[in-house]
Amino acid sequence: MTRPEKLGFSSERLGKLDRFLASRYVEPGKIPCAQVQISRRGELVHETLLGQADRERGKAVATDTLFRIYSMTKPITSLAFMMLVEEGLVALDDPVSRFIPEWKNLGVFNAGVGPFMTTPPARPMQMVDLLRHTSGLTYGFQNRGNVDAAYRKLKIADSYGPDMDAFVAELAKLPLEFSPGEAWNYSISTDVLGVLVERISGMPFQTFLQTRIFDPLKMSDTGFQVRDDQRPRFAACYNATATGGLTLQDDPETSPYLNTPSFHSGGGGLVSTAKDYMAFCRMLGNGGVLDGQRLIAPKTLKLMASNHLPGGQDLTDLSRSLFSEATNAGVGFGLGFAVTFDPVKAMLTSSPGEYYWGGAASTAFWVDPVEDIQVVFMTQVLPSSSYPIRRELRTLVYSALVEP
Secondary structure: OOOHHHHOEOHHHHHHHHHHHHHHHHOOOOOOEEEEEEEEOOEEEEEEEEEEEEOOOOEEOOOOOEEEOHHHHHHHHHHHHHHHHHOOOOOOOOEHHHOOHHHOOOOEEEEOOOOOEEEOOOOOOEHHHHHHOOOOOOOHHHOOOHHHHHHHHHOOOOOOOOOHHHHHHHHOOOOEOOOOOOOEOOOOHHHHHHHHHHHHHOOOHHHHHHHHHHHHHOOOOOEOOOOHHHHHHEOOEEEEOOOOOEEEEEOOOOOHHHOOOOOOOOOOOOEEOHHHHHHHHHHHHOOOEEOOEEOOOHHHHHHHOOOOOHHHOOHHHHEOOOOHHHOOOOEEEOOOOEEEOOHHHHOOOOOOOEEEEEOOOOOEEEEEOOOOEEEEEEOOEEOOOOOOHHHHHHHHHHHOEOOO
16 A cells, blocks of 8 residues: 555545544444545555444454445446447447337336326437436336336346346336436436347356456456355445434345346446455546556546536436435536536535446445546445435545645
């Protein structure tokens, strides 16, 4: 690990970050553990390790603890899809029905609880709609209306349910919530991208990720299943309680992640370590290459990290989602992650062009191309809206950056 002062950070101020997480969250039992990795210019400058990965068994969090990263799977899947775009096998404005013909006649919800009354969309769903969540698809957990309820009834996007072909066949029975491109709604769109990666590449989705991303980046602990050799390092996952405590949500010794899934969720199915995910972030921060292994070209990555919301709008303008991360003004959405284009409007301590996302168990990452900083945060607390820890983490990290 590089001395922080060598790369513009204050060791004393980074110590405040650790003390804040300990006193505010870990010691009171609001979160079980905290692991933070901060990298700048390709070098790790700080790592925080606090608390227990498994409170029931008294296991401390360690540098190689394995976490459920849930929606931090999405940027990886999106990158996989963009690798196929680079190869000329698919284009961003291609209709999704080119590779999912089952969806050629999808309609937009008008009324009903099933059978539904629908109207034709203003235009077909395009690949870019899946990447930026303007597809008209949804998540059942949002619970706003009849389409969300239908998702719940059919158990859409159950990571241990149907295979990929069955998944898209089930979705073909349901209407879109809105015409593609008309709104932003957090959804199972990235799971659909996983199906597309499989169909377009001609190899199983999990094999594509392994051979084209994980192996080149030496992400040896990242996958859709906890291997036997990883079980001692697998963290427990907890639900936050109304009184500020924790209850066990997923026991690492009986977790579904110990089993081979029939459906490999591109939207939320991966487990990983901070070290592995930092390798992914460092690759992004380095223009698509790490240790001589190029995954994607700088121009493609720049396109991914630009705001693609129609008309240059931000999430507060376009979002119909109840998802807690969609509340920031000055934040748009790129091809796989949120993009901060106006930190003042967002009231975020960050840089213009910073891109980021998080997972349901309160994990998070961001990449700052201006300051050449990458940050990975790991814990295991559902839901991610329990505490403002991600915003606080940004403030504390940037307050420790004292030199350009």
